[in-house]
Amino acid sequence: MRYDLLIRDGEVVDPDGELRGQHDVAVAGGTIAAVAPSLPADEAACIVDARGQYVTPGLIDLHTHCYWGATYWGIEADPVAARSGVTTWLDAGSAGAYSFAGFRRYAVDASRARLFAFLNIATIGLIARTYELSNLDYCDVGLGAAIVEANRDVILGIKARIDRDTTRGTGLEALRRARELADRVKLPLMVHISTAPPRIADIARLLRPGDILTHCCTGHENRLVDGQSRVHPFIRELGQQGLILDLGHGTGSFSYASAEAMLAEGMPPDVISSDIHQLSVLGPMYDLPTTLSKFLNLGLSLPDVIARATARPAAAMGRPDLGTLRVGAPADIALFRLEEGSYTFHDVFMQPRRGRVHLVNTATYVGGTLLPHAPERPPAPWVAADLPAVQRLHGRR
Numbered sequence: 001m002r003y004d005l006l007i008r009d010g011e012v013v014d015p016d017g018e019l020r021g022q023h024d025v026a027v028a029g030g031t032i033a034a035v036a037p038s039l040p041a042d043e044a045a046c047i048v049d050a051r052g053q054y055v056t057p058g059l060i061d062l063h064t065h066c067y068w069g070a071t072y073w074g075i076e077a078d079p080v081a082a083r084s085g086v087t088t089w090l091d092a093g094s095a096g097a098y099s100f101a102g103f104r105r106y107a108v109d110a111s112r113a114r115l116f117a118f119l120n121i122a123t124i125g126l127i128a129r130t131y132e133l134s135n136l137d138y139c140d141v142g143l144g145a146a147i148v149e150a151n152r153d154v155i156l157g158i159k160a161r162i163d164r165d166t167t168r169g170t171g172l173e174a175l176r177r178a179r180e181l182a183d184r185v186k187l188p189l190m191v192h193i194s195t196a197p198p199r200i201a202d203i204a205r206l207l208r209p210g211d212i213l214t215h216c217c218t219g220h221e222n223r224l225v226d227g228q229s230r231v232h233p234f235i236r237e238l239g240q241q242g243l244i245l246d247l248g249h250g251t252g253s254f255s256y257a258s259a260e261a262m263l264a265e266g267m268p269p270d271v272i273s274s275d276i277h278q279l280s281v282l283g284p285m286y287d288l289p290t291t292l293s294k295f296l297n298l299g300l301s302l303p304d305v306i307a308r309a310t311a312r313p314a315a316a317m318g319r320p321d322l323g324t325l326r327v328g329a330p331a332d333i334a335l336f337r338l339e340e341g342s343y344t345f346h347d348v349f350m351q352p353r354r355g356r357v358h359l360v361n362t363a364t365y366v367g368g369t370l371l372p373h374a375p376e377r378p379p380a381p382w383v384a385a386d387l388p389a390v391q392r393l394h395g396r397r
C-alpha cells in the first residue's frame with residue numbers, strides 16, 4: 001500500500017498552500033504524501049470519507065496552559081486536542097526556569113499532541129493564580145537563558161504577564177528583564193495585557209517586530225482601542241512593523257466591543273488563540289473551534305479564521321513546517337463540520353451575540369494517527385471557589 005490513510009472528498013482549506021476545494025489527502029509514514037482532486041483508493045490501508053466536511057491542517061493554538069497537576073491554570077492537552085482539532089499547543093508561560101524540567105517530562109513527553117512553550121520570565125512560572133512578577137528575585141535573566149539554551153527544541157519564546165496584579169508594584173522592571181532575556185536568546189517575547197498599571201503605552205515601548213501582544217481584544221484598562229473605539233496609533237504603527245496581535249480569549253480577555261472596534265478599524269487579531277485553562281474551558285470560551293466560530297459570525301471567512309489558527313501562529317512561533325497540508329509536512333489534520341442554526345455566543349462580560357454557524361471538530365490526526373477521545377480531568381479543587389469570583393471581577397451577572 002502506498003498510503004497509510006486516505007481522507008477522501010473533503011473540502012480542503014489550507015491557507016498555507018492557498019488550497020481550496022474538494023480534494024483527497026493522503027498520508028504515508030506520518031507525513032502528507034499527496035493532496036489532489038482524486039487519489040487511488042485501492043492504494044490506501046485506511047479510507048476516511050470526509051464528504052460534506054472541511055479538512056484543514058491541525059489547528060495551532062498559540063496561547064494555552066497545559067501543565068496539568070503542577071500549575072493553577074493547567075489542563076491536560078490530549079483529551080481537548082482529540083475533540084477540538086488542535087494538534088499543536090503553545091504553552092504560554094506555565095513553566096518558568098524552576099519548573100521547566102517537569103513541564104518537559106510530564107507534559108511534553110506525555111502528550112500525543114505537539115507541545116511547545118514560551119518560558120515565563122518568572123522562574124516560578126504560573127504555579128499560582130497571579131503575583132508571579134511581584135518579587136523581582138524571581139526574574140532571573142541568566143537562569144532563564146540557560147534553560148532556553150538547553151531546551152531550544154521546545155522553548156520558542158519568552159512570556160511575561162504584565163498587569164496590575166502580576167506586577168503588584170514592581171512596574172515595568174519584569175518586562176524589561178523579559179525583553180533582555182528574549183533579546184539575549186533571540187526569541188520572540190509574548191506579553192499579556194489586562195489591567196493597569198503598567199499602562200499600555202509604556203508596555204508598547206518595550207515591544208519589537210515579531211513579538212506577540214496577547215489579549216488584544218481585552219476590555220480592561222489596557223485595551224487597544226480608545227474611548228472613540230479607535231485603535232491607539234502606537235499599536236497600529238507597531239502592527240505595521242510586525243508586532244503580532246494575538247486573541248488569547250481566556251476568562252478575562254475577549255470583549256465583543258473591543259473586537260468589533262478592531263474589526264471596524266481593519267485590524268482583526270493576527271492570530272486567534274484560546275488561552276484555554278482550568279477556568280476558561282468551562283466557558284464562555286470553551287475551546288478553539290468555538291472561539292473561531294465567534295469570528296466567523298463577526299464576518300471573517302472560514303479560510304481567514306483557519307489561517308489565523310494554522311499558518312499564522314506557525315509563523316509566529318518560527319515553525320512554518322507546521323499548520324500546513326504541504327506534501328512532506330507532518331500529517332497533522334483536522335476535520336470539521338460547519339453546522340448552521342441559531343446560536344448565542346458570549347464574551348467574557350457575558351455580552352451575547354447571535355450567530356448562524358458553529359465550527360465543530362469531528363476528527364483530529366497527529367502525525368497521521370487519529371487522537372482517541374478520552375475523558376477530561378475534572379476541574380481542580382480551587383476552580384469551584386474561584387470561578388464565581390473571576391466571573392464577578394469581569395462583570396457577569
Ligand SMILES: [Zn+2]
Nearest residue numbers: 063092250275
Ligand atoms: Zn494565558
